[in-house]
Amino acid sequence: MYAAFTLFFFMCLTASSHADHHQPCHSPNMTGILSVMSLKGEMKAYGAFTYDSMGKKLRFRSNESSPTNASHSMDLLMFFEEGIFYEIESKNQSCVKKTLHCSMHPLDIPDDATFSSNVHSGSASIEGEGLQLNVWTGSMPDKKGHYSMYVTKGCLPTSTFYFTESTSFFFSIMEIENEIKDPDLLAVPHFCVGQPVEETPEGTVNSFLNEFV
Ligand SMILES: *[C@@H]1O[C@H](CO)[C@@H](O)[C@H](O)[C@H]1NC(C)=O
Ligand SMILES: *[C@@H]1O[C@H](CO)[C@@H](O)[C@H](O)[C@H]1NC(C)=O
Numbered sequence: 001m002y003a004a005f006t007l008f009f010f011m012c013l014t015a016s017s018h019a020d021h022h023q024p025c026h027s028p029n030m031t032g033i034l035s036v037m038s039l040k041g042e043m044k045a046y047g048a049f050t051y052d053s054m055g056k057k058l059r060f061r062s063n064e065s066s067p068t069n070a071s072h073s074m075d076l077l078m079f080f081e082e083g084i085f086y087e088i089e090s091k092n093q094s095c096v097k098k099t100l101h102c103s104m105h106p107l108d109i110p111d112d113a114t115f116s117s118n119v120h121s122g123s124a125s126i127e128g129e130g131l132q133l134n135v136w137t138g139s140m141p142d143k144k145g146h147y148s149m150y151v152t153k154g155c156l157p158t159s160t161f162y163f164t165e166s167t168s169f170f171f172s173i174m175e176i177e178n179e180i181k182d183p184d185l186l187a188v189p190h191f192c193v194g195q196p197v198e199e200t201p202e203g204t205v206n207s208f209l210n211e212f213v
C-alpha cells in the first residue's frame with residue numbers, strides 16, 4: 001500500500017549545507033531491523049534493512065509475519081545519490097520506479113545537522129547497563145519541523161524522531177550488524193530493470209519518510 005495524502009506530506013526541498021566545526025559522522029554499512037511508529041502510537045512498519053553508506057543505497061522490507069500489526073506493507077529500494085527509488089511488489093513481480101525528491105532518511109545524519117548533546121542512556125555506573133549516545137538535531141528542509149537523531153559513539157543510529165506540524169514519526173533501529181549481509185538486496189530486481197520512471201503528480205514530494213505517511 002502506497003497511499004499518500006498530499007496534505008500530510010513532509011515538504012522536502014534540497015537543504016543548503018554549510019561548513020561547520022562539528023561535522024556529523026556518517027553511519028557505516030549496516031544490516032538490521034527498523035521499526036516505524038507514528039507518535040500517535042500507530043505501528044507503521046517493521047522489517048529488515050540493508051544500508052550501503054558509501055553508495056547511499058537502502059533496502060527496507062517490512063515484515064508482515066511480525067506480530068506488530070504494522071499498517072504499511074512495503075518493500076523499498078532507495079538510491080539516494082541517483083535520486084530514484086523503487087516500490088517493489090515481489091508477490092506479483094511488479095515494481096514502480098519514482099523520482100526521489102529528498103535524500104533525508106533515519107539512518108544517516110544530514111551534513112548540516114547540529115550537535116546537541118551527549119546523553120548516557122541507562123546507567124553510567126553499572127557495567128554493561130548503559131549506552132552513551134550523541135544527539136544531533138536539525139530542521140526539516142522546509143523548516144516546518146525538526147528532527148532529532150540518537151547515534152552511538154561509533155555512529156550507529158539507534159533512534160530518530162521527526163516532528164512536523166501535521167505528523168510525527170519515531171524510527172527505532174535495532175540489531176545492527178556492521179556489514180552488508182546480502183548485497184543482492186541492493187541490486188535492482190530483474191523484473192524492475194528497464195522500468196520507466198513514473199510521473200509524480202504536481203505537489204507530491206517523494207521521500208523515504210513520505211512512504212510512511
Ligand atoms: C560497503 O558496501 C559496499 C557495497 O557492498 C562496498 O563497496 C564498500 O566497500 C563497503 N564499505 C565498507 C567500509 O566496508
Ligand atoms: C520476518 O519475520 C520472521 C519471524 O521473525 C522471520 O523468520 C523472517 O525471516 C522475516 N522475514 C524478513 C523478510 O525479514
Ligand SMILES: *[C@@H]1O[C@H](CO)[C@@H](O)[C@H](O)[C@H]1NC(C)=O
Pocket residue numbers: 067068069
Ligand atoms: C492487531 O489488529 C487487530 C485488528 O485491528 C486487533 O484485534 C489486534 O488486537 C491487534 N494486535 C496487536 C498486537 O496490536
Ligand SMILES: *[C@@H]1O[C@H](CO)[C@@H](O)[C@H](O)[C@H]1NC(C)=O
Pocket residue numbers: 089092094
Ligand atoms: C501487483 O500487486 C500490487 C499490490 O497488490 C498492485 O497494486 C499492482 O497493481 C499489481 N501489479 C500487477 C502488474 O499486477
